[in-house]
Amino acid sequence: MTARTRHTRTVPRFAWMLGLLLALNGTAHSADDSTAPWQLSLHLNPGVLEMWQLEFAGAAKSQPSQRFDGYQAYLLNTQQGKVTEASFDWSVRLRRPGYEVDITQLNVAVSSELNAITLRDQRGRSLFVADMPHRHQQATGLDWRYMNLRPSEWLAKRLGQSLLAEQVIGSVDLRGPHPIESKGNADCRSTTLWPSMAAPADIQLFQIGGVQAMRCQGCSTVSTTGQVVVAPDATLLNVGQSDVPWYSKFTAPQPPYNNDQHPMLVWAMYRIDADGGLHPLGSSGVKHAFFAQNDMCACAGDNILYRGCSDLYSRSTNDVNSLLGPRDEIAPQPTLWGRCGSVFDPDCNSVENSSGFAQSLFDRRLLVTESQMQNHPGASYWIEAWYVVREDSNLDNSLAIRQIIPTKVGSAWNIAVSGSLSNGPLVSQWVNPADADPLTDNQLVDTADGRLRLAVRVQDLGNGNWRYRYALMNLDYADAVFSGSEPGLLRLLSQIGAVRLTWPLLRDDANAPTWRDETGDASPSWRLATDTLLQVEATTALGLGWGRLLVVEFDSRFAPQSGNIDLGLGDGDSVAVSSLLPVVVDRIMRNGFE
Structure with missing residues (x-):
């Protein structure tokens, strides 16, 4: 059998010192204090805002998001940013019943080592945190996309609900000239090794970091029949002896299968009653994967997940209409997508059709009826996620479960994770x-x-x-x-x-x-x-x-x-x-x- 090759991460000492400085201080100041353009996009989930009674009002104008159907977006630009920091004018009033916070400015602090950004107000107080970025390598600087956006602990307390710090209220994109990237940037295509009998593929799902109610249809403070949309975060690792193609749908044919092959993520939720009764509560459609981060290794982000590298999909990306399709278009063994005639290509012309994502915000989601999560003393609840990968040699480690604790808070649902992940x-x-x-x-x-x-x-x-x-x-x-x-x-x-x-x-x-x-x-x-x-x-x-x-x-x-x-x-x-x-x-x- 061919020996496994791992692309080892290497970080120059100078970059490591800068990264440490960045993690400690929030920003690393460059000797170059010239101004440079930055772009910040906030895509807010109206379902989460409604459940938690949050309202963004004020002079800043939002518009329909072009990336997240049904979301509202704030698109901010500035020419006043330095190479390593930026400030954006953003005049909004964030309200909950009985609480209000005025914001006139967002100051961005990037932590490459923590893979996160902090958004502070004009007085330096932390307002929001954003993490789990899709980090695209750009010669001109930083390009982080699809980050989970959450209120900070300080802001959650100011709004009278500490649980808000655990809720993803939307997604964030950030682009700018920031020079520091902690992840590898090597071009690993020259050593690509495709799956074979001698070099089997093996993708392990090793983390479900968070699970969330993304919206609820029919929820109120007294409802029991509302339909709750549930989505998890999921992180995986290529533990196999081959590299795995990860091409977005409708990409031109690529090796090794001469198609736009990509893994798919599905998830489901269950209840086990105190007497041992097992209840399936709901399952998602298919999330079509589209890009491999290649974290934990020296390789750059790519449409290939290289040996020894990891990838992630946040709960915000798992709630994107244009990425969610029906399960019945997929044959999971050996993982073939019938693209011709699918919801994304109904006329079979190999061009993505917008009808694929012209769906309601409750289609192709994991939907759980509220009563299934209420008044079941002694019951335990579980989320199950699975990366469906062509030629994956080990099904059980591509599947994983984690215990969750759903709790109703007013008209909203909080879903906490408990214990550790188990494969299978x-x-x-x-x-x-x-x-x-x-x-x-x-x-x-x-x-x-x-x-x-x-x-x-x-x-x-x-x-x-x-x-x-x-x-x-x-x-x-x-x-x-x-x-x-x-x-x-x-x-x-x-x-x-x-x-x-x-x-x-x-x-x-x-x-x-x-x-x-x-x-x-x-x-x-x-x-x-x-x-x-x-x-x-x-x-x-x-x-x-x-x-x-x-x-x-x-x-x-x-x-x-x-x-x-x-x-x-x-x-x-x-x-x-x-x-x-x-x-x-x-x-x-x-x-x-x-």
């Missing part, structure tokens, strides 16, 4: 495949068209009664049919996931079977089959799509033993999956007759 799907947290508990089981179903997991937890209710809880997670299985060819004419005609679960058990031997998916209890996407055996079948052509979870529960008088459950797949085949299930005693004895 949530279903393997619910039932650990390595667990020796005789009342649990978790089996991987590996097919030529993708993978699924079937997990079960059995509970002894006493008095000879047992509760059976099954969770079927479709990881990346899809029976997909394509026409045309890459790069521009590949069309996904159809795809079908899992369509059926059948137990070797009469329906009468299962008491009150129920089922649920992310649409809720007794989902209309599933039904009990009119068969003598216990069978739950899909009512839609798609079945259980990839990255989604189905839960089936019932009680039985019969104790668990090992047996096979029949899993029906979209290609018309079925797979016998070993699991725990009720085993009926001699039927002539079960009613007490001898």
Whole structure:
């Protein structure tokens, strides 16, 4: 096997000293005090402002954002900035009920070592912080984009709500002549090594730094039926032995696949009740990735994620209409996007169509109903994120979960992260495949068209009664049919996931079977089959799509033993999956007759 090459970060001593000075003092003063132009763009999320009752008013005029559909933008320019610092006139009045802060100036302090900027007012008080930048290397200076914008702790307290310091209220772009960049700037294309059997790709999702309610449809101080949009931050690392292409959609065909291949990010949310019941609460559409930062290494930002380098996507970039598409345009195994006929190219002319992002701010988002996060004592909540990468050799480390704590604050939702990240799907947290508990089981179903997991937890209710809880997670299985060819004419005609679960058990031997998916209890996407055996079948052509979870529960008088459950797949085949299930005693004895 080819030895792995890591692009090691090197920082000259002079640059390191300047970076340290910058981190300590906020700015590093250059000997050149000549004026230079700066540009600052603030894109504010009206959904967050509405939930937290924030209002920007005053003389400064906003306009519709050209980058974030539905956002309002302030575009600021100055010719009075020095090489390492800048001030912008910005006359706004920031209000919450009973609180008000006047702002007439924004002073920008850049910290390259911390990958963040601080925006201070005319008196030097910190107003906002912005971090997680997409740092584009420019010969003329600094170019940071898509930063998360949050109120500072000082401003949050002045506005009467300390939790505001944890809320991303929008996004920030900053361009200027700043000479210091802590990240590498090497051109690593000369050593590019594409994925192969000898040099497999392996992308690890290693951080979910924050999770947020981005807006809510129908929320109020007393509502329970509002629909909350949830999005996470996500950071990944190339731990494989090859470099991974990361081209934005509609880029001209590039190696190694002669297309505009790029990874995609999806996320989902779950609840585990105090009694062990598992509830899928919602899932996102597909976030099309578009640029690799190449942090933690010497390589410049590029449309390739190099070995040993990391990348990030902030929750603000995960809320951009033009980057979000439907899951059913993607075949996750081997990660092919049917661009022809997609929402971004409905006329199949290989030119991006604006209809792709002419959607409401609640389409293709992870939507959770408020009642699913209220009045569930002892429940735990989880976010799951997954980078779907072509030829990724390790599915489990591309997936990750982290516990979250949702709390309603007035008409807003605060979502705090808790504990540390764990790789793998949530279903393997619910039932650990390595667990020796005789009342649990978790089996991987590996097919030529993708993978699924079937997990079960059995509970002894006493008095000879047992509760059976099954969770079927479709990881990346899809029976997909394509026409045309890459790069521009590949069309996904159809795809079908899992369509059926059948137990070797009469329906009468299962008491009150129920089922649920992310649409809720007794989902209309599933039904009990009119068969003598216990069978739950899909009512839609798609079945259980990839990255989604189905839960089936019932009680039985019969104790668990090992047996096979029949899993029906979209290609018309079925797979016998070993699991725990009720085993009926001699039927002539079960009613007490001898």
